[in-house]
Amino acid sequence: MSYVKPLDFKHGRIDMSHGSGGRASAQLIESLFAAAFDNEFLRQGNDGAVLPLPPPDCRLVMSTDAHVVSPLFFPGGDIGSLSVHGTINDVAMMGATPLWLSASFILEEGLPLADLQRIVQSMADAAQEAGVAIVTGDTKVVERNKGDGMYISTTGIGYLAKGNAPAGSRARAGDAILLSGTLGDHGMAILSQREGLQFDSPIRSDSASLHGLVAAMQTSSVDIHVLRDPTRGGLATTLNEIARQSKVGMLLDEAAIPLNRTVAAACEFLGLDPLYVANEGKLVAICRAEDADKLLTAMRAHPLGQAAALIGQVVVDASCFVEMRTRLGGRRMVDMLTGEQLPRIC
Amino acid sequence: MRYIDEFRDAALARNLATSIAHAAQPQQHYRLMEFCGGHTHALSRYGVLGMLPNNVQMIHGPGCPVCVLPIGRIDFAIRLALEHEVILCSYGDCLRVPASNGLSLLKAKAQGADVRMVYSALDALKIARLNPTRQIVFFAIGFETTTPPTASIIKQAQQEKINNFSVLCNHVLTLPAMESILTQPSVLPLHGLVGPAHVSTVIGSEPYQSITTRFRVPVVISGFEPLDIMQGILMLLRQVNEGRAEVENEFTRAVTPQGNRKAQALVLEVFELRDTFEWRGLGTLPDSGLKICAAFADFDAEKRFTDLHYVSVPDHKACECGSILRGEKRPQDCKIFGSVCTPDNPIGSCMVSSEGACAAHYTYGRRSVNA
Numbered sequence: 098m099s100y101v102k103p104l105d106f107k108h109g110r111i112d113m114s115h116g117s118g119g120r121a122s123a124q125l126i127e128s129l130f131a132a133a134f135d136n137e138f139l140r141q142g143n144d145g146a147v148l149p150l151p152p153p154d155c156r157l158v159m160s161t162d163a164h165v166v167s168p169l170f171f172p173g174g175d176i177g178s179l180s181v182h183g184t185i186n187d188v189a190m191m192g193a194t195p196l197w198l199s200a201s202f203i204l205e206e207g208l209p210l211a212d213l214q215r216i217v218q219s220m221a222d223a224a225q226e227a228g229v230a231i232v233t234g235d236t237k238v239v240e241r242n243k244g245d246g247m248y249i250s251t252t253g254i255g256y257l258a259k260g261n262a263p264a265g266s267r268a269r270a271g272d273a274i275l276l277s278g279t280l281g282d283h284g285m286a287i288l289s290q291r292e293g294l295q296f297d298s299p300i301r302s303d304s305a306s307l308h309g310l311v312a313a314m315q316t317s318s319v320d321i322h323v324l325r326d327p328t329r330g331g332l333a334t335t336l337n338e339i340a341r342q343s344k345v346g347m348l349l350d351e352a353a354i355p356l357n358r359t360v361a362a363a364c365e366f367l368g369l370d371p372l373y374v375a376n377e378g379k380l381v382a383i384c385r386a387e388d389a390d391k392l393l394t395a396m397r398a399h400p401l402g403q404a405a406a407l408i409g410q411v412v413v414d415a416s417c418f419v420e421m422r423t424r425l426g427g428r429r430m431v432d433m434l435t436g437e438q439l440p441r442i443c
Numbered sequence: 444m445r446y447i448d449e450f451r452d453a454a455l456a457r458n459l460a461t462s463i464a465h466a467a468q469p470q471q472h473y474r475l476m477e478f479c480g481g482h483t484h485a486l487s488r489y490g491v492l493g494m495l496p497n498n499v500q501m502i503h504g505p506g507c508p509v510c511v512l513p514i515g516r517i518d519f520a521i522r523l524a525l526e527h528e529v530i531l532c533s534y535g536d537c538l539r540v541p542a543s544n545g546l547s548l549l550k551a552k553a554q555g556a557d558v559r560m561v562y563s564a565l566d567a568l569k570i571a572r573l574n575p576t577r578q579i580v581f582f583a584i585g586f587e588t589t590t591p592p593t594a595s596i597i598k599q600a601q602q603e604k605i606n607n608f609s610v611l612c613n614h615v616l617t618l619p620a621m622e623s624i625l626t627q628p629s630v631l632p633l634h635g636l637v638g639p640a641h642v643s644t645v646i647g648s649e650p651y652q653s654i655t656t657r658f659r660v661p662v663v664i665s666g667f668e669p670l671d672i673m674q675g676i677l678m679l680l681r682q683v684n685e686g687r688a689e690v691e692n693e694f695t696r697a698v699t700p701q702g703n704r705k706a707q708a709l710v711l712e713v714f715e716l717r718d719t720f721e722w723r724g725l726g727t728l729p730d731s732g733l734k735i736c737a738a739f740a741d742f743d744a745e746k747r748f749t750d751l752h753y754v755s756v757p758d759h760k761a762c763e764c765g766s767i768l769r770g771e772k773r774p775q776d777c778k779i780f781g782s783v784c785t786p787d788n789p790i791g792s793c794m795v796s797s798e799g800a801c802a803a804h805y806t807y808g809r810r811s812v813n814a
Contacts, residue, residue: 292562352453365447367562370488418810425456425669427490429807435786 100124109210116204116238129214130234133221138197138232146232148197154259160187161252169212169246171290173282173302174377177216180249181223181231182306182377183328189308190324190380192262192315193255198224200234200251205244213247220249227306229253255308263382267322268343272411273389275382277310277396278303278404279357280332281364281374289363296359305378310401314382317395323383330434331373335381336419337433346414349421349431355404373434383411450668451489459673460494466680467496474500475679476630476770477637478621480507480798481667487807489669499676502630503800505620505724505768506639508585509536510792510799513723514756516613517542520582523611524548524556527748530574532567533582535560536796541789543756548582564592568600571608580744584613588641590733591706594713597735597742611744612735615720617642618650619731623722625658630770635679637672638664640694647702651690659688666694713739721755723792724768764791767800774804781805 104124114121131139138146151157164180174182181198188195200220204213224231282303289300307326314321323343327335332354340347356371364371378401384392389407396402409421419431467473477483483503486492492501505511517540524531531548538549538560552558557577561567567581583593593610600608617639624630638651643664651662661682665675675693682689692698713736720732735743745751758764762784763777774780774793784790786802793799797806 416810420810421490423488423490424453425451425489425491425494426453426460427456427493427669429487429490429493430810432786432806432809435806 104128104210106210106214111204111206111208111210111213111238113206113238113240116236122236126236129217130236133217134224134231134234136230136232138230146197148232148254151256155256158188158191158193158255158257159252160184160191161250162187163248163250165245165248166287167245168287168290169216171302172286172299174304175216175219176247176249177218177220178223179304179377180251181220181227181229182304184251184253185227185229185306185308186326186377186380188253188255189306189311190263190326191255191257192311192321192324193257194312195227195229195253195255195308197230197232197254198251200231200249202234202236203244203248204236204238205246206238206241208246216247223306227308261320263321263324265323265325265339265342268339268345268383268411269322269385270345270411270413271386272322272383273386273407274336274347274349274409274411275384275389275393275396276332276354276406276408277307277380277382277402278378279355279360280327280376280379281360281371282357283377284331284374285360285363288367294363294366296363298359300357300359300363303376303378305401307378307380307401310380310396310399313399313402314392314395317391319384319388319392319395321382321384321392324380326380327376329375331371331375332381333370333372333419333431334434336431339381339383340414340417340419343411344417346412346417347409347419348412349409349419351421351424353406353408355406372431386410447668450666450670452670455670456494456673459670459677463499463673463677463680464496466677466684467499468684469498471683472498472500473634473680473683474502474632475635475637475676476502476504476624476633477672478504478506478617479637479639479642479667480510480796481640482637482665482672483507483800483803484798485667485669485672487803491669491672492808494673495676499680502633502770503767504636504770505624505722506586506617506642507793507796507798507800508589508615509540509796510764510768511615511620511722511724512537512540512584512613512792513721514542514758515721515754517548518756519751519753520580520611521546521548521551521556522751523580523744523748524551524558525554527578528557529578529580530557530559530570531580531582532559532561532570534584537582537584539789540792540795541759564589564596568596568605568608571600571605575607577607579608581608581610582613583610586615586617586639586642587645587710590614590710590714591645591703594709597713597739598709600742601739606741609742609744609747610735612714612733614714614733615722616731616733617646618653619728620722620725621654622657623725623728623731624770625654625660627769627771633660633770634683635661635663637675637679638662638690640665640667640671640697643694643698643702645703645706647700648690648692648698649700655688655690661688661691663691664694664698666697723758724765759790762791764793764801767793774801777801781809
């Protein structure tokens, strides 16, 4: 279709007509989304994407995630790349290979088209880098003050090969707990941006697609009992969930948990515990203790797992408590997050 | 993180734990109270409690600003937000404290109240500047640590004529609370007090002389880092063993005998003593709280919204926060601890703030109960 005026990506803003389903919507979709995400499924221009069935020995995995981050742009990423990484990682944590994504956009009236363009391009880049296609989508516009700039909801589909798939219920007493890298980078990047805190070296979000790392771990042929990405609620909450699902306890070693120095300092400054801060590019893997070295070697050989570490072990515990040997030499519980982590006042 | 890691060193902690074990005489049971919630939190978070000998018992004190706030004060804030439609600014810890009618500031927010969490008093003033057509009330809580910043924004509001801004003052004083604890027969004997860290940077170490003289109980002011607290405990044991009752200062890197004179002057200029103030757990204590003085009355929310009056509300019947704050009971002695009352569904204030004895025990120390 030809339009009288091209979209003004320099000064233009989203208005209600972009969500009307009419000509303005079509122009936005054609000249922005379809152009950036271009692939054979989108090009068909239908209401849905027709996807090939998995090979006979594979099963389908599907996962969905809504992204409501504020600010939209942060050091190390933006809501666009995050919405791709987040859903890819949920599929990858099932042990599956992510292949396709859908994307729904809820845009707030007044959103600068320049911001939208930057975010859409960032999504397209993240998807391309991950080798995943965004095959279907939707756009709605809500009135000013009824959205936080924009929300993005993505759904991912992947193939899961036959064999032992990781699951939250498969942790066994004696198993080793591995973490792929430093804790808290994403949450502290967002928080320091939100609060206008400056540090000598800026904290960057760790937002990244983890399926490459998972694939590298799978080639080690270790039976990975549990895989999970510690996002909201942080490592502490993730481990508590696994402990309850598997009906086991855990004992962590605080000194073994990798931490970026600036993140540690920022947490100290704000009275936060990095164990509860969100990550978007880290995973926890649980496997038999005798496989830990092999799996750790495979993780460390991948760029996203260079700082991987053995951080603790699964133990017998009817109460399903996660505990930690503190750096100081004491021992304490590591409970789930309650409410939101709040800074202490004195 | 220089200047912090040094105070969490495992080798030094082991040495201190050994020294404490040697100092603790087997025939003596030492009952020590850490006054501050900051100490309570650190003892649990770093696992210090498990490194102490069995005959050294730490009793959690009332120095948690959120915990000692009575229900009536939260009700007051909620009514300001719901009935007067003010923007109520509060430190995050206060938001979940249970109030009357099943409400909390957080639940009032869900009902439409404009409640905003701020990191500092200064943020509240910023919100007032940005919303000239609204009334903004800062819900000020805390001991002497948070009082100077509140004084400072009240002065600033007066200078800048920010007339849509006022403060609901709930500031309280450390020494009256300490005296109250030491006159409760049920908490005695108490062999020593770990004195506040941040409060003492403001008031100095000298004011505690009245405590050691009057009650013959040693006070050691300690920093909030785990090695600070362990060193403080060791110093207390030595005083007890030698029959001394003195004010000693472990936290010399931040606390001077006279404290922060500038902050004290600021507080004196803006605040004056209330005749009485109701504390959760300690009851109504004379000369224990502050109010905004006449020269700054225009910024006093209690004077601006004159139709609201403070109404005292009793605690939940089963809640033992009162006796826990007085040091009479331990969190695990409360019937509803961990069953009905949890950090997700707090019944009493001690389960809310991470500095509260119940929340700290629930979050970090439940294992020791079950064991």
